[in-house]
Amino acid sequence: MGERRIGIRELKSKLSECVREVKTGGTIIVTEHGRAVARIIPDATPDAKSLRERLEALTKSGAILWNGRRLPPARPVAGLRGKKTVADLVIENRE
Numbered sequence: 460m461g462e463r464r465i466g467i468r469e470l471k472s473k474l475s476e477c478v479r480e481v482k483t484g485g486t487i488i489v490t491e492h493g494r495a496v497a498r499i500i501p502d503a504t505p506d507a508k509s510l511r512e513r514l515e516a517l518t519k520s521g522a523i524l525w526n527g528r529r530l531p532p533a534r535p536v537a538g539l540r541g542k543k544t545v546a547d548l549v550i551e552n553r554e
Contacts, residue, residue, distance in 0.1 A: 463487055467496075486498060
């Protein structure tokens with residue numbers, strides 16, 4: 460089966476049909492205002508039991524790129540100015 464493009468609104472109304480199509484090997488490209496935003500592909504790991512087995516199968520199939528290493532901890536995106544904590548700001552905002 461090939462790829463099929465479908466808008467988000469149509470996908471919502473025909474979800475069961477789209478899932479059946481993907482189960483049989485098809486791929487659905489989800490579009491928003493004509494631009495591709497997502498891809499629904501068949502599950503390459505239906506028999507895998509653990510997360511590690513599923514990740515290995517997805518890596519082998521080319522669906523994901525992963526070197527097996529843990530991700531480094533993310534740095535905070537925003538910082539606070541002054542001496543107030545986030546909890547202080549939340550409490551102040553509630554009052």
